[in-house]
Amino acid sequence: MIPALTIENLSKVYDNGFEALKGISFEVKQGDFFALLGPNGAGKSTTIGIICSLVGKTGGRVKVFDVDIDVDFPAAKRYIGIVPQEFNFNQFEKALDIVVNQAGYYGLPSALARERAEKYLRELGLWDQRDVPARMLSGGMKRRLMIARSLIHEPQLLILDEPSAGVDIEMRRSMWTFLRRINEQGTTIILTTHYLEEAEALCRHIAIINHGNIVENTSIKALLRQLSHEVFILDCAESLPEAVALEGFVARRVDDHTLEVEVQKGQHLNQVFAALESKGIRVTSMRNRANRLEEMFVNLVEGAA
């Protein structure tokens, strides 16, 4: 099966001399849910900009479903739907007009454009706002409007640049459900996000970009397996003694009822509970101190710095 996206030795040097991409290569398989992560200024948006023609590349090759953008960019563009980070529609236009016009730019006949616009605006909960000028919509609605617009030509590759920025938790969760559904229906999705919880919840593969280089490119599961240790926060039923020592584990008393325990790779939580049991400590709840992916991300990015 041909990959949805192939990037080979992609480089970008801006006019001011800033080298945003230093010859990165990666591939996204068809049907994948792929996360492109990296700190601000790492090169994520430059990469996306090149794929969808808003940024010119300095060198390298980009192929979308095997169509080289240097050979036939219009054909490649038909495969791509893009949801940018910033709102990029005319704020004075009505929501329905924005989506229908976008269909027109892809050459869709008017009847089909209206049919699809209704379908996606309904699915994204915007149909009742179809005649509202975009500037009157809330931040979350604007974000969903951009998703509806990006899907109007039914692209096989959907690229979302920070889709959850400025979106409340409920809205984010419903957006996740929607994205999972279209991914299950066969659309390949590439996502950049600062919410690592989002990447962990949605994506199967991940590439981490830093200072214009790919520092990791693997599956989320494989990445998490690389974690050398995890730190758990335990809420305890009774007041803890001043010093808590758990055999085989590094434990730290946070407050009267809270304990922090470091579990090394290869150790099991059963062992932690056995050690707690032996000390007569009863646990009411537990959680990770930080998102696991976040910990891995920080390690990789700081390690590369």
Next chain:
Amino acid sequence: MSLREQWVAFMTILRKEIKRYLRIWTQTLLPSAITMSLYFVIFGSLIGSRIGEMGGFTYMEFVVPGLIMMAIVTNSYANVVSSFFGSKFSHSVEELLVSPVANVVILMGYVVGGVSRGILVAIVVTLVSLFFTHLQIHSYFVVIAVVLMTSTLFALAGFINAVYANSFDDISIVPTFVLTPLIYLGGVFYSMDLLPEFWANVSRLNPLVYVVNAFRYGVLGVSDVSLPVAFGMIAFFTVAAFAYSMHLLNSGKRLRQ
């Protein structure tokens, strides 16, 4: 994209452009009608009656073609420069840039939008002029050809201005400091016969002289410049502006990073 799909894309851009200027008609259509009515009253009726004949016509008859052309030039230019710069400013131009629509279709969509506004305002101004004078068209072919070519030329010029503009100030500098003086010095209000030979020759460097005189020929049958030369000049500038606009779009200059 197939030709049919490109046509759909073109019509989408054009329809959007027309809807835009009709939605804000008090800013786009009405001012020209009011301004031109004032010109007709002041220069045509009040002052014109004291000037007497010019080029064998009453002063009112003489200035009407120039004033109609002035409305076409300013409106076709203003439509494209404000619309395209607005879409650049709001980043909504990215909707077009990420789509497979051909650059020539993007350009023609905006340009024909500007042409349509120029023609619509010209019709309004012409209707207003009928309250002040009797208009008899000498050559419909020349009138239509000059209107289409001129509005296309200035719509293209507006596009180039919009691509280079970084702020809303930049889109008003050219109309204020370049276009308006060229129009006023382009023979709208006077015949070049009135100028000393030196200034008459200098005036021939002004492209608006050819536009105004070619249109005046179409309406009145008189012109200060040769008609083939006028058509040649307008055609030359139109082709050059089109080629440069396409170069800007194809290179992505100031549109893509």
